[in-house]
Amino acid sequence: MKLTILGCYSATPRTFTNPTAQALEVKGHLFLIDCGEGTQVQLRRYKVKFSRINHIFISHLHGDHFFGLPGLISTFRLLGREKPLHVYGPKGIKEAITLFLKLGDSWTNYPLIFHELDSKDSELIFEDDTITVKTIPLKHRIYTNGFLFEEKPAPRKLNIDAVEKWKIDRSQYNAIKNGADGIQEDGTIIPNIDLTQDPPKTKSYAFCSDTKYNEDIVPLIQDVDTLYHESTFLESEAHLCEKTKHSTAKQAAQIAKMGNVEKLILGHFSTRYPSIELFKVEAQTVFPNSELADDGKSFEL
Amino acid sequence: MKLTILGCYSATPRTFTNPTAQALEVKGHLFLIDCGEGTQVQLRRYKVKFSRINHIFISHLHGDHFFGLPGLISTFRLLGREKPLHVYGPKGIKEAITLFLKLGDSWTNYPLIFHELDSKDSELIFEDDTITVKTIPLKHRIYTNGFLFEEKPAPRKLNIDAVEKWKIDRSQYNAIKNGADGIQEDGTIIPNIDLTQDPPKTKSYAFCSDTKYNEDIVPLIQDVDTLYHESTFLESEAHLCEKTKHSTAKQAAQIAKMGNVEKLILGHFSTRYPSIELFKVEAQTVFPNSELADDGKSFEL
Known part of the structure; x- marks a missing residue:
């Protein structure tokens, strides 16, 4: 598995900080997770071959996770895409994208298939011979899912x-x-x-953004290799978490520790802090194997 | 009048080329013209004080002129905007933006006022003591307007x-x-x-993008100081203009010449050409005072 962070900052795109988007390469798939404004440019900047993307997973319909999607879908059309594109996201996403395409009289010339989500329980949303993708219900201001990507065991x-x-x-x-x-x-x-002999150990990746601190997700992320968990704030701003339904770096680390994950990646940083290193320092007091996402950074999982 | 080109390339945003958006400062106003994906980042990059924008003019609802608008409107909310924001654009723009805000449960906390356009004739859409803005009906694949910004004469x-x-x-x-x-x-x-004594000469700026070659606009742009006219292609690709409803650099220059304008600015370049200088060379064979737009370039008009 290879994870490329295309953007990992909260709220608005800025000159050097991009909203949430990630490219996950696993078992021949290139999955896109979230699609904030400017994601298609980030894909080009970091030389991710985005014609290979066939599945896009959208956690929720806040702009910083979603407003890049109409543009990416349109660009696929301009590039002459023919392969189907599957979009998984909250109910309403189909109407929104369809309206934008209709107003521009710019229907895709490839099949665009929406898989709308509205369950409050974890569900299997993608499966093939080598991998499964399940939702991780999160607690945010609007309906939100994280996603769990798990390789299937190979034969012995x-x-x-x-x-x-x-x-x-x-x-x-x-x-x-x-x-x-x-x-x-x-x-x-x-x-x-x-x-x-035992087959190679399977890998798993859990993406959890955006969410308040929520122990209910622990059984769903138990023992994953890598957990990406949002940490919008530091503990000094913990009072903002209840209203905004976000987490601190320490809270993310507590979830990682309870879930017995191997590695925690922090992201969705508020830009109010002078350095994102502060998030790592705070998380490591609870969970030592904490790392920072950053735009353009890749992780071999 | 000061014009800042935020983006002037056609089709999809790329690492170093941005879709259409312009900031026009005139008589204390800061008008935004079109809003392709990434416009809010371009506004930051070129240090345009975008809290001063109260009026946004959208020519048409193709993504490269419009997909940055939901993000900019959301960012205004996050920045605590209270002043009304007026958006002028084709019928349907209100439904599209409203749906995106509704899905994110992210209504603006400032008045957002849409002025939907559907007339095929030029009409006055903004006026105050110092300036008027009129539409310039264009011929593109979907309903499209250019915009004419004219200072009113000061007293003698x-x-x-x-x-x-x-x-x-x-x-x-x-x-x-x-x-x-x-x-x-x-x-x-x-x-x-x-x-x-005569008051200072009034200034005028006409924005015409996207459009096929259309002599009907000549009376509307007659004698303007500066005409921005799209030139997606060179004459070598003139055969693409009919299907795509775009213009060549030479056609843009012909409109400028017929309109007796003072200066022509070319833009909306296809990225298929090795250098945008080629557009200038072609236009100057017909209209010598032709200049090139480029992302980040400013013109004192």
Whole structure:
């Protein structure tokens, strides 16, 4: 998995700070998560091959997570896209985008497929042979979802040394990879576990923005490799969290700790602070493996 | 009048080329003309004090002239704006913006006043003591207007040397400035024209984008000081103009020449060409006083 932060600042786009958008490469997919104004320019700036994007996940319909979407959809049309584009987002997103395209008499010449979300429970919204995507219901001022991206386990790997040692016929190799025991010529059964190796560990990424501090998400993000959790404020501004339904860096770290995640990435920074390093310092008092998102930064997960 | 080009390239925003937006300072107003995606960042980049914008004129509802508007309106709210904001644009613009604000539950806390346009004839859409703004109906793929900004003439200036020479009493000065003749003590009438000087010449600016070549606009832009006319293509791609309803640099120059304007500014360049200088070279074969717009460039008109 490779995560590229296209924008990770809250509220309004500025000359050097961009609103939320992320590109996640996993198992041959290039997923776009949120699409604040200017995302298509950020995709170009950081040389993300955005014609490869087939699935866009929008957490909520505040401008700093969504206002870049009409432009990106239009640009795909101008670039001659033919492949379907799937957009997952809150109910209403279809009407909004459709109205903008209608007013410009600029219908896409590729299939544009909306998957509107309105469940308050976590649900599976995408699945193929290699990966699943589930929603993580968040608590913000409007209906909001985070997203959990999980690789599926690969089949167990054949242990060539073992099958040769136990003289298992080649005709059984595929069955063994899929879990079958081995059978020797004389009928002796060799348990699958002695003939195979564990597949590579699966990876998982949870994106949680925007949200107030909400322990309800802990079971959903339990043991993920990487958690992106918003930290709009520092504890010194914790009093702003209740009204705005945002979190502090410390609160993000508490969720990471409770979820026993491997790594926390902080983002959605308010621009009121002199340095984003302050977010990291605060989070690390609770959860040492905390890192900072920043526009253009990539993480190999 | 001071014109700042915030973006002057066609189609999609790119790392170093921005879609259409212009800031026009005139008589204490700061007008915004068109608002492609990223306009609010361009306003910051070029240090245009955008809290001073009270009137936004949108030519048409294609993304490269309009998709920055929801973000700018939202940012005004986040910055605590209280003053009314007037938006002039094609019918439908109110529904589109209103839907985006509704979905984000982000109503403005300042009055947002839409002036929807649907006339096919030129009409006066703004007027105060010092300036008028009229529409210039254009021919594009969808309903589109250019805009003509005209200063009103100031009162004639009192010629101090003349009134003293003709011994006109001070009590008459204001009346003379407003056009009255002077009356000497013995009743002799001195014509106004001998007592006053012409006021400074008024300035005018016509913005015409997007449009195919259209001689119908010539009477509307006759004798303006500065004409901005789109030139998406060069003559070598003139065959694309009919389908896309755009103009070449040469066509823009022909309109400027027929309109007897003082200066032509070219813009809305396709990014297919290696250098925008080519547009200037082509236009100057027809209209020598042709200049190029470019992102961030300012013109004192």
